[in-house]
Amino acid sequence: MPVTTGDRAVLDAARAVLLRDPRASMSAVAREARMGVGGLYRRYANKQELFRAVCDDNLRRYIALGEAALSDGEDPWAALGEFLGHVVDDGVHQLTPCLAGTVVVDDDLAALGEQANAVTDRILRAARGSGMMRPDVSRADLTLLVEQIGSLDLGSPERTAALRRRYLSLILDGLRAGAASRRLPGPPPEDDELSARWVI
Amino acid sequence: MPVTTGDRAVLDAARAVLLRDPRASMSAVAREARMGVGGLYRRYANKQELFRAVCDDNLRRYIALGEAALSDGEDPWAALGEFLGHVVDDGVHQLTPCLAGTVVVDDDLAALGEQANAVTDRILRAARGSGMMRPDVSRADLTLLVEQIGSLDLGSPERTAALRRRYLSLILDGLRAGAASRRLPGPPPEDDELSARWVI
Numbered sequence: 001m002p003v004t005t006g007d008r009a010v011l012d013a014a015r016a017v018l019l020r021d022p023r024a025s026m027s028a029v030a031r032e033a034r035m036g037v038g039g040l041y042r043r044y045a046n047k048q049e050l051f052r053a054v055c056d057d058n059l060r061r062y063i064a065l066g067e068a069a070l071s072d073g074e075d076p077w078a079a080l081g082e083f084l085g086h087v088v089d090d091g092v093h094q095l096t097p098c099l100a101g102t103v104v105v106d107d108d109l110a111a112l113g114e115q116a117n118a119v120t121d122r123i124l125r126a127a128r129g130s131g132m133m134r135p136d137v138s139r140a141d142l143t144l145l146v147e148q149i150g151s152l153d154l155g156s157p158e159r160t161a162a163l164r165r166r167y168l169s170l171i172l173d174g175l176r177a178g179a180a181s182r183r184l185p186g187p188p189p190e191d192d193e194l195s196a197r198w199v200i
Numbered sequence: 201m202p203v204t205t206g207d208r209a210v211l212d213a214a215r216a217v218l219l220r221d222p223r224a225s226m227s228a229v230a231r232e233a234r235m236g237v238g239g240l241y242r243r244y245a246n247k248q249e250l251f252r253a254v255c256d257d258n259l260r261r262y263i264a265l266g267e268a269a270l271s272d273g274e275d276p277w278a279a280l281g282e283f284l285g286h287v288v289d290d291g292v293h294q295l296t297p298c299l300a301g302t303v304v305v306d307d308d309l310a311a312l313g314e315q316a317n318a319v320t321d322r323i324l325r326a327a328r329g330s331g332m333m334r335p336d337v338s339r340a341d342l343t344l345l346v347e348q349i350g351s352l353d354l355g356s357p358e359r360t361a362a363l364r365r366r367y368l369s370l371i372l373d374g375l376r377a378g379a380a381s382r383r384l385p386g387p388p389p390e391d392d393e394l395s396a397r398w399v400i
Contacts, residue, residue, distance in 0.1 A: 137370075141366075144352060144354070144363065144367070145367060145370070147351075147352070148348040148349060148351055148352055148367065149348060151347075151348055151351030152344060152347070152348055154344070154389065154393055154394075154397070155393055155396070159393070162385070162386040163344065163386060163389060165385055165386060166341075166384050166385055166386045166388070167344070167345065167348065169382075169384050169385055170337075170345075170371065170374040170375070170384055171370065171371065171374055172374075172381075173373075173374040173379040173380060173381050174370040174371055174372075174373040174374025174375075174379060175370070175374075176379065176381065178378070178379070179373040179374060179376065179378070179379035180373060181372075181373050181376065182369075184366050184369050184370055185362070185365055185366055185369055186362040186363060186365060186366045188366070189354065189363060193354055193355055193359070194354075196355070197354070
């Protein structure tokens, strides 16, 4: 569904508010969007509907970041690093723990989720194919690693962003094939384990 | 202050409840400790007093884990890995984000905090001295890395524990001197940035 300018402003406001406070109310979103609560409810009948739209938007942002990384023509290992850097900066995976379990995953969202998985697989396959990446890391591992980085919150937003980049850099070093001192313990997470969080 | 058996049971209950829900109430703690709310209030006059005791206990657990790692006689790099593993398993740093800002840091807590720093420094200095560890990682970096791992929560407690160990293993690989592809970006976090979280 195309997003109008008005929708865009509301989605950006909802996104900003949720990134600061996962339990944010509709009135907090309306305040951030500089509109009345009534106006917000005319666009989205309830919190669930708004959160669904944020979720949809979030998946589209992720897919766009992935496609940009694939079309950059950089070497695949650098492309993976760039991609994860943008995902961390954008807060895409920081929203997952807020939104999971609050939104009904309908067919459209499920299709976007599959697109997101597909684009990640292409980036991951290329990075693995370059020989630079350790083989024992799954797609779901990447998701959880970026979520962990997204949990960090210290001082100002700028300092938080810089520290997240710092730990991404450390994790990328750990993801290199040459860094692997032994096989990572425990089975890697499966997609099913991640999607189970979305069951309401 | 010596901890009585009764205190121990209450502290363990409070710890378990807070690890599940950082916003837990006194009555949730009383339920977990299988005691009446009145009984809990006779021990701790208010939530702040109970949280202070949890904080004190948490720092003592951390110091004990650190001292055990130092006395193990293992090689210093393995000792660092073992220590962080126990810290992750115990949830020590998972409690920090819940407790920071809710407890007044009195002189006794501050002294325990300094002891915790001192024991970490000894472990860190030894690991650096072994040549196995990259030099551009600070004590506060370790704290924040373990906190990030502690944010992970997926499926059962057992699965969560296994996945936390998985990501600690990856991060330890990234912490090796040989893994460093470049200096980590951004200045490392300072102790002051971490202690600022405790200002009420």
